[in-house]
Amino acid sequence: MLVAVLRIPARVGFRLVAPVCDTRLTLANAGISMTKMPHIALFAIFFALTALQFEHLNQRALRWSLLATVALGVLVELEEGASRTGNCRLTDVLPDITGALIAGAAVLGVTTMRDWRGRRANGARQLPNER
Numbered sequence: 575m576l577v578a579v580l581r582i583p584a585r586v587g588f589r590l591v592a593p594v595c596d597t598r599l600t601l602a603n604a605g606i607s608m609t610k611m612p613h614i615a616l617f618a619i620f621f622a623l624t625a626l627q628f629e630h631l632n633q634r635a636l637r638w639s640l641l642a643t644v645a646l647g648v649l650v651e652l653e654e655g656a657s658r659t660g661n662c663r664l665t666d667v668l669p670d671i672t673g674a675l676i677a678g679a680a681v682l683g684v685t686t687m688r689d690w691r692g693r694r695a696n697g698a699r700q701l702p703n704e705r
Contacts, residue, residue: 579646582653582660593655595662603665610669617643618673622681631685636678643674 583590596603621643628635647670655662 579649579653582650583657585659586657590656591658593652593662595651595655595664597664599665603663604668607663607665607668608672610666613647613666613669614673614676616673617647617670618677618680620646621674621677625678625681631681636681640671640674640678643670647671 621639624639624642625631625635628638644667647667650670651662651664651666654660
């Protein structure tokens with residue numbers, strides 16, 4: 575992660591300027607931002623990997639993973655603005671959040687199916703008179 579975060583400023587030799595960010599929350603900006611499919615995919619992967627670091631996949635783990643994903647998205651936008659290697663737009667965090675929500679739904683789906691199968695398998699192992 576450290577290499578990925580440092581990659582953007584490293585491209586300009588760490589010569590950074592004060593970022594000028596577009597903080598307007600308009601539909602036009604959101605529409606442009608939501609076309610960034612690599613952001614959706616990469617931040618979905620980041621969210622899933624972050625969530626899997628917790629001992630239990632519960633609401634707390636998912637909330638912290640979402641917070642980490644949003645924080646990384648904001649950091650990337652600030653780096654793009656400070657290095658002038660991209661557009662620093664507040665709405666560019668939307669595809670990052672979208673990726674996190676997609677991954678969150680997938681993680682919850684897999685966890686639910688696993689738990690359901692485990693309960694079903696445990697129920698099938700019991701003798702009929704034990705139920």
